[in-house]
Amino acid sequence: MLKRIPDYDLSPRNTFRMKAKCTLYIEYDSVKDLEELDFDALPRPLLSIGEGSNLLFTRDFPGTVLCSKIAYxxxxxxxxxxxxxxxxxxxxxxxxxxxxxxxxxxxxxxxxxxxxxxxxxxxxxxxxxxxxxxxxxxxxxxxxxxxxxxxxxxxxxxxxxxxxxxxxxxxxxxxxxxxxxxxxxxxxxxxxxxxxxxxxxxxxxxxxxxxxxxxxxxxxxxxxLPDPLEIGSAGSFFKNPVVPKEHYEAIVAAEGVTVPHYDLPDGSVKIPAAWMIDRLGFKGRRLGGAAVHEKQPLVLINVTGDAPAADILALEKEICDAVEQRFGIRLHPEVEHL
Ligand SMILES: Cc1cc2nc3c(=O)[nH]c(=O)nc-3n(C[C@H](O)[C@H](O)[C@H](O)COP(=O)(O)OP(=O)(O)OC[C@H]3O[C@@H](n4cnc5c(N)ncnc54)[C@H](O)[C@@H]3O)c2cc1C
CATH class of the missing domain: 3.30.465.10 (Uridine Diphospho-n-acetylenolpyruvylglucosamine Reductase; domain 3)
Structure with a gap:
């Protein structure tokens, strides 16, 4: 059955608990529902979501959010x-x-x-x-x-x-x-x-x-890892970067310690972003309502429960800039920014 709600508050629909509204929210529980939906009449853009556990809403979503409840x-x-x-x-x-x-x-x-x-x-x-x-x-x-x-x-x-x-x-x-x-x-x-x-x-x-x-x-x-029911997050915030072998060796030489890594079949090397963030002392770092998780530095959290997206974005930038300056690698988010 189709459920439509205009001007919908998405905060219960994203595990980061960002406050954002969408113009129209639609839930459906069958393919038949989708066949019956008049897509031409829906406010655009369209966004399909599940539990919103990989999303960071940075502002209201000016279109239709479609949420699947197909459950066989x-x-x-x-x-x-x-x-x-x-x-x-x-x-x-x-x-x-x-x-x-x-x-x-x-x-x-x-x-x-x-x-x-x-x-x-x-x-x-x-x-x-x-x-x-x-x-x-x-x-x-x-x-x-x-x-x-x-x-x-x-x-x-x-x-x-x-x-x-x-x-x-x-x-x-x-x-x-x-x-x-x-x-x-x-x-x-x-x-x-x-x-x-x-x-x-x-x-x-x-x-x-x-x-x-x-x-x-x-x-x-x-x-x-933080339990999404207790603390807002979207899991690993950054992807683990992949660099040429020479770049990895330069980091090992500069840091003078063992650098955790995975050798990939094409000769490049994946370095855990968490190691770099930890090495820079970011564990537990707080910026407004946002923080780096104490136990897993790859996870950014909504520590106050009502952090604005601006705080998460500011912390993200601080980490990316620091990692780039020290290791010559620009981190990319795994979490989808909307
Ligand atoms: C505490 C925590 C731990 C996590 N650990 C991991 C982990 O170990 N490994 C890992 O890979 N991820 C992890 N994640 C991230 C997240 O759980 C996954 O990315 C998950 O697949 C997102 O599912 P979702 O239903 O919440 O999708 P959403 O966040 O709602 O959407 C994710 C993407 O899928 C698209 N999408 C959703 N449903 C549909 C659909 N029906 N049709 C088309 N597109 C759709 C959305 O548009 C978006 O692009 C973690 C997240 C949290 C909060």
Whole structure:
């Protein structure tokens, strides 16, 4: 059923808790709703949202916000190793993880507790603990606003990269609404434990279940990330930069310490932005109502609960300028600014 609310307050719809209004807010719970919607009559621009956990509203949104509540969840266990799973775009991604881990299916456990919806996971190519959405996805179902019809994309067609996809391209943002995702999960044990702190939970060689990995991921995340229900944030604010090997070596020489990094297959090097921000002493830094999280410096928080976007933007600029001056790298936000 379609729900329309004009002049809508978006603060409960974004985890940063920014105060912003949109001209029109629409909730829908089926593809049929989208087929019936008169898109020509809607205030533009259009913005699809899920739980608003990767968004920073810097001002009122002068158009229509479309929020998916499409909530089906089906899985087809045919007794084979591979189990296809279909979920509506409005399903909470962590509910999907919880349900599939409880079924003993492998694939989603490392992505546990990431806020947001299944639809947005396909836009963002969400990732954690060495796994990305693209690794377990087989396809994405959409509604094409331009042609007013359903369409679908195979995972190979989605141009997935680091927190990036075909759906993030400016020409596609107002064209495709994601209505569902298709995943390929597995009955066969496939734990991926070689990333971050996960290995310490499981001695090498011991059998482990998807639920146990999920529990370990949840414990680790709860220790260092703010709970969006308690404190406003949009998770990692900056992307981890990728630099040529020589640039990384110059940083190591200048800093005179071990610099954490990941060597990429093309010879370039990814450096954790959190390490650079921490090295500059930003942990806990406060600017008005904004702050750098005490435990995870990649996360900026709305510490007072009513911080204006200007405070977040000022802190962002301060960090970007300082990192550029010291390391010669300009950080780019992972959080989408609107
Ligand atoms: C505490 C915290 C921890 C986090 N940890 C992680 C993490 O470990 N890994 C990670 O990758 N991310 C993480 N995030 C970021 C965030 O959870 C993800 O980006 C998530 O996928 C956003 O989902 P959402 O439903 O809130 O999307 P929104 O923020 O509402 O939207 C995100 C993007 O998707 C688009 N979009 C949303 N729904 C649709 C749709 N149906 N059709 C078309 N476009 C759509 C929006 O236009 C926007 O571009 C974290 C965030 C928080 C607050």
């Amino acid at each position: 969840l089906k899985f087809f266990d045919l007794g084979l190793d591979e189990v296809p799973v279909a979920a509506g775009a409005g399903v909470k991604f962590d509910d999907l993880c919880a349900r599939m881990c409880a079924e003993g299916l492998w694939g989603l456990e490392n992505l546990s507790l990431i806020p947001g919806t299944a639809g947005a996971a396909a836009v963002q190519n969400i990732g954690a603990y060495g796994v990305e959405f693209k690794d377990i996805a087989s396809g994405v179902s959409c509604f094409d606003i331009e042609k007013r019809c359903k369409c679908s994309f195979k995972v190979e067609e989605c141009a997935y990269g680091y927190r990036d996809s075909f759906f993030k391209r400016p020409e596609n943002k107002e064209r495709y609404i994601i209505t569902g995702v298709l995943l390929r999960l597995s009955r066969k044990a496939a734990p991926r434990l070689d990333y971050g702190a996960l290995r310490s939970f499981f001695p090498e060689g011991d059998p482990v279940s998807p639920q146990e990995v999920r529990d370990a991921v949840i414990r680790t995340r709860r220790e260092k």
